[in-house]
Amino acid sequence: MPEGHSVHRIARQFDRNYVGHAVTASSPQGRFAEGAALIDGREVERVRAVGKQMFLAFEGDLWLRVHLGMYGAWDFAGEIVFDPTIASANGRMGQTNQRGTELHEASPVFDLAGENSLASIGAPRRTRGRVRMSEQTRGLDDPGDGADNEWPPPVVGQVRLRLMTEATCADLRGPTACELQNPDEVQATIAKLGPDPLVDDPAEGEERFVSVVRRKPTPIGLLLMDQNVVSGIGNVYRAELLYRALLDPHTPGKVVPEEIVRGIWRDWSRLLVIGVETGQMMTMDDLDPEAYRRAMASRDDRHWVYHRAGLPCRVCGTEIVLEEMGARKLYWCPTCQK
Structure with missing residues (x-):
């Protein structure tokens, strides 16, 4: 999608x-x-x-x-x-x-x-x-x-x-x-949508996002895909944002620490800008020029966990898990994302 x-x-x-x-x-x-x-x-x-x-x-x-x-x-x-x-x-x-x-x-x-x-x-x-x-x-x-x-x-x-x-x-x-x-x-259509970092005031968008997530018993892995909670996040960005936050996808939104929820919003704001600028969903940081070239040329080299089911985690070596959440494939590391 x-x-x-x-x-x-x-x-x-x-x-x-x-x-x-x-x-x-x-x-x-x-x-x-x-x-x-x-x-x-x-x-x-x-x-x-x-x-x-x-x-x-x-x-x-x-x-x-x-x-x-x-x-x-x-x-x-x-x-x-x-x-x-x-x-x-x-x-x-x-x-x-x-x-x-x-x-x-x-x-x-x-x-x-x-x-x-x-x-x-x-x-x-x-x-x-x-x-x-x-x-x-x-x-x-x-x-x-x-x-x-x-x-x-x-x-x-x-x-x-x-x-x-x-x-x-x-x-x-x-x-x-x-x-x-x-x-x-x-206006009625847009009013139903969650905040978009490239549209809404960043501070106001962050507060809206934090407020909704922190009162929901719904797993954070589902909340990030809910366009009424936050706009624009799909299957790839969901998996990558959760990994970058080292967060278990099944954690209820209301028990995710506020600083982590804020961190997810700020990370999404940053990754979205990179995606618009490059045309690719680049989610790995601090790559040297050769690694960056490989990542831009192949999606297999630009993500932490997405589409890596059965492969070792890039950090801890644990096998990346694939499961279904919200009728979509979810990739995550059960060791890093405890």
């Missing part, structure tokens, strides 16, 4: 490439035909991301709400102006290459597995389109039939919504929610 950092990256792409432009909207799949007709020809005025949901405002006080859910993704094609605020401090654009390409500051590298790539943000997916980043243009997936040169790009698969400007195309596939809302409905 796309987690909070992906949705913020998507919102920044829309802000950079769509805000201030009128769009041509359609629903090739047909499931959003009526909604697409209502926003067709309207100018995009602003975009908001809160947790795992994105809100795109169109002229006339009409908002598009999208929740990607488990399988949703936005595929971008055309001449895309990359958002420099996503680039990390050393100039990298947050794309990596699973085949081990060296990371050069002057040349963005692409993750061919599709994890949070510029071309397809959300569920892993490859694209047939071309993406322009700064002054560089390269094909992400050339099928050899010339399709990547077509404009508009051909519709591939089940596209719920296509939004096009003169030079950019965004296709939405597989979302859990895709609906139009008025301003009051948008």
